[in-house]
Amino acid sequence: MPNSTYSACGESFIAVDGDRVKASTQYFSDTGVLAMLCHHNIPLVIASMWTAGEKQFYACALLDFLFKHLPHCWRIGVLYDIGCQMDQSLKKWNFMPNWSPHLEWGISIFHAYGHQWTCQLWYHPRKSTIWGLSDGEGCERFWSGLH
Template sequence: MTSAGEKQHYAIALIIELFKNLPSDMVVGILYDIGCQLDRSCNKWDLIPDLLPRIIFAISVFHAYGHQWPCQIVYHPRKCVGFGFSDGEGCERLWSALKALIPTLRVSGVCGRFFCICFHGARVVDGFW
C-alpha cells in the first residue's frame, strides 16, 4: 500500500488471495468499513464474479450508524445471516490497544516488531493490558 485512504482495489486483491487458500464451497462474511460500497462496485462493474456469490458483505456496527438508513438495514452485521453477535470491532480494539507501540516499532527491525506485537497482542487478548 502506497497511499492513504480506502482503496477498493486493495480490498479486492486481499479477497482474491484469501479465496485462493479456502475450499471452493466456503462462504465468507467480510466486515469492512465501506463494505456497502465494495459490494456495489463488485456488482456494478462485474468484479470478482466467480467469488461474489460466496461473499456476504457487512459493515462493522460502529461504522454502520454513520451510513444511510438503507445501508444500515442491508449491511448491519446483526441483520446479515452468519455473523451472529459480532460487532466487527475486534480488530479496531486490538489496534487501538497497540497504537502506543507505533513510535517505538517505526525504527525497529522486523524481528523486534514481531516480538513486540506478539507479546503485547497476547497481553491485550488475555486481558492483561
C-alpha cells in the same frame, strides 16, 4: 437497493474518497496499513498501502489472498466499514464474478450508524444470521492493542 443509497453513503465517508490524501507519498513510501482478521480477531493478512488515499483494490487484494487459501465451497462474511461500497463496486463492474456467490457483505457495527437508513437495513450485522454477535470492530481493537 437504490443507487441513491450507495451514492449518499459514498459521499458520507472519508474512506470512500480515494482522492483524499491522509499521508504524503512524497515523504513516505508506505502510507498506511490494512489488515484482515478472522472471526476471532486474529490477523490473517497485513498489507502495506503505498498510495495516497484508501483504495478499494487493497481490500480486493486481501480477499484474493484469502480465496486462494480457502475451499471454493465456503461462504465468506466480510464486515468492512464501507462494505456497501465494495459490494456495489463488485456488482456494478462485474469485478471478480466468481467471488459473488461466496461473499456476504456487512458493515462493522459502529460504522453502520453513519450509513443511510436503507443501507443499515441491508448491511447491519444484526440483520443477518451469518454474523452471530460479531461486531466487525476487531481491526480497531487490534490497532489499539499495538504498542
